């Protein structure tokens with residue numbers, strides 16, 4: 001996960017497009033919409049983790065391509081999971097767990 005900055009640079013350079021949106025997750029569509037997921041399970045830690053930055057923050061919509069509707073549910077699920085200690089709050093914990 002240390003390829004964060006590198007990935008951003010690479011993406012911008014390679015694509016040369018505006019906005020520098022070529023991130024490691026070049027998902028243009030909402031992953032949940034694609035999978036036709038309606039309910040995001042807070043117990044599905046593996047899925048939730050994909051939407052959390054290495055600092056432990058919830059990734060922004062622009063970064064993951066999640067639509068507003070699912071982003072809301074995702075945020076809720078992540079907060080719930082954190083509350084139940086299924087997900088870490090900080091990077092420190094991320095390292096300890098993985």
Ligand SMILES: [Zn+2]
Pocket residue numbers: 030031032033034066067068069070071
């Ligand atoms: Zn969606």
